[in-house]
Amino acid sequence: MLMDLNPRFIRTRSASSSITEAYFVRKIASRPAVAKTLIRKRNRLDAGVSFGVGWRAEPDGLTEALMRTRLSYRLGSGATASEILSFAIEMRATSQDEVTVGDSVQKQPIVVFGTGEIAELADFYFTHDSNCEIAAFTVDAAFLKQREFRGRPVVAFEEVVESFPPDRFGCFVAVSYAKINAVRTEKVAAAKAKGYELVSYLSSQATVFPGFDLEENCFILEDNTIQPFATVGANVTLWSGNHIGHHSTIEDDVFIASHVVVSGGVRVGQGSFVGVNVTIRDHVTIGRKCVLGAGALVLEDQPDFSVVAPRGSERSPVPSNRLRSL
Structure with missing residues (x-):
């Protein structure tokens, strides 16, 4: 049979x-x-x-x-x-996920914390490229300004379990790097305290290899390459187009913006923020809660709470309408 x-x-x-x-x-x-x-x-x-x-x-x-x-x-x-x-x-016996061999796949219902731009993106990615379906959004009652977002209800986080109980719904916290990722970390802990299982999104256009372990509340977008023997912690956001080198470790609660190169053997400490186009040399250790500004070239270890802020390109005193070669 x-x-x-x-x-x-x-x-x-x-x-x-x-x-x-x-x-x-x-x-x-x-x-x-x-x-x-x-x-x-x-x-x-x-x-x-x-x-x-x-x-x-x-x-x-x-x-x-x-x-x-x-x-x-x-x-x-x-x-x-x-x-x-x-x-x-x-x-x-162990999962809420629906799987069929017919013409449709019934998805796991989830609640998304947040109604900002990241929550809107999460809705798009989960809807079009995952086994999860967003049933509702939730925010703290003090920030509840609308009752509907993206065609779905918005409920106060303090009351979310009444309408969307954790035994039937998963949860995803769609929050940015505010306060060096502290806000997102706090909301993940609060959702877990309510009994929710935190889901993750891993793009079908990302590249990972056997042995990669996807932790909870990760948001890994398209064109990320995570090489063999690299590890990514929980509650990590990898925006599009990053390279995570072999034997590197991205600790929990990290936010890495686009087109970052993390070379082999690097460790990025808990709660750190890595800006666009940062390059980290191989076997460098970045401490906890560090901020690496856009375009930084990091060649040596950084202690906890470091800020690496390269200067931006200077504006020429010559206006564009006086350039003869363009």
């Missing part, structure tokens, strides 16, 4: 039906969102992980043997379709 993958209502079909092991493999391989959920539960990864064998490629034209190889590679060496199916059924 084989079963459809619906954790809340698993329907059995006889072996004589059209559902065969080969059909199961092809269905899973042709629906990356389903496979991504299985991957995340097996390896504690989130959506869209690329393990270097072209998972993002369209399955059309691929042989069944190749699809089976890809599944086995992601869900355990030598795993058969039946073993993958057994794992999916086991997942039902």
Whole structure:
């Protein structure tokens, strides 16, 4: 007997039906969102992980043997379709996530803390590129200025568990680097105190490798490359286009802006902020709560609470309308 993958209502079909092991493999391989959920539960990864064998490629034209190889590679060496199916059924007992082999994938409902620009971006990314669906937004009652945001209700954080209980909804804290990441860190702790499981977003356009462990409340956008043996802590934001070198450690509560180069063996301390286009030399240690300004070139260790602020480019005294070569 084989079963459809619906954790809340698993329907059995006889072996004589059209559902065969080969059909199961092809269905899973042709629906990356389903496979991504299985991957995340097996390896504690989130959506869209690329393990270097072209998972993002369209399955059309691929042989069944190749699809089976890809599944086995992601869900355990030598795993058969039946073993993958057994794992999916086991997942039902421990997860709120919905997984189907049909035409749709039912997503895990979550509540997002915040109604600012980052919350708006989180809504876009989670909606279009994840296994989560935003059911509502929440803010502290003192900052509750609107009852709807992005077509969803906004509720006071003090009362959120009444309408969106943590046994049915996950949570994501969409807050910036305010007060050197302290505000986001505090809200993550508050959400956990209410019993919420914090979810993360990992772009399908980011590149990670086997062994990468996605921690809670991370926001990792497109075109990030996290090399093998690098670790990223909880509540970390990696804006688009960063390079996190091998054997580097990004500690908890860090915010890294775009196009940052973190060379191999670097440690970025808890709560630090790293601005756009910063370059950190290999095996440099950045202390806790440091601020590295845009364009900084960091060649040596920085103690806790350091501020590295390079000067901006100077404006020429010659106005643009007097430039002869342009």
